[in-house]
Amino acid sequence: MAFPDRIERTVEVAHPPEKVWAALTTAEGLSAWFGNEATIDLRPGGGALMRWNEEGFTAQMRVERVEEPTVFGFTWGIYGLPADDPRRTYVEFTLEPAGAGTRLTVVETGFAQLPEDIHRKAYDGNSEGWAKELGELAAYLDAG
Amino acid sequence: MLDDIEAIAEQVFAALADPTRRAILAALASGGPATATDLAVDLPITRQAIAKHLALLTEAGLVTAEPGERRRVRYQLRSAPMRVAQQFLAALARDWDSALGALTDHLDRGA
Secondary structure, X not given: OOOOOEEEEEEEEOOOHHHHXXXXXOHHHHHHHOOOEEEEOXXXXXXXXXXXXXXXXXXXXXXXXXXXXXXXXXXXXXXXXXXXXXXXXXXXXXXXXXXXXXXXXXXXXXXXXXXXXXXXXXXXXXXXXXXXXXXXXXXXXXXX | OHXXXXXXXXXXXXXXXXXXXXXXXXXXXXXXXXXHHHHHHHOOOOHHHHHHHHHHHHHOOOEEEEEOHHHOEEXXXXXXXXXXXXXXXXXXXXXXXXXXXXXXXHHHHHO
């Protein structure tokens, strides 16, 4: 199974969990190291936005777990897929005290989700999706 | 499940490894459905060679063949396998090493 479904990294930083937590869960913290601009509504179900100016890329996140200062989880889209694709990966940060510092683990899972239309039996219908939608657009414009 | 998508990704990357098949897929992506004859007008290879590649791409599920006017078969791109391959690439491109390095630097600077 060469397809990577899960990415996991652990780093130890010489700062207490509270400080790492702030860097992970506040707009000020996220925009300082992760993206260039960030907004976050820190509650399960809350939305967050991250923007990378150089790449001209914006990620829309949905906050899933908030257990200060030990677990922060969110989902976001898979880079390269259309913005409305329902597949998303789940990212979870876990913070553990390690001496005077913090052991920070990030796990991202879900890269290997199967799209619903992947099976052969569904092949034919789906290939017509765009043609159908363009047809509907044409009908809508004609009706107008 | 992983075996399925692994097999699909393999077919996409095998298809993309050949420059002629890349050109055919690119032509279908940019210009929409086309016949082997249509493609032969724009690409610097024979209709026969294009037909051979189209048969392979159809077998791999990357294009679908549909009967057109006067029994001319038109080929259309199928995007679903490409999206599976994109998932693979997205996993490779997710750069947590750089991000965590930047986080460490940020924390150290603020100390």
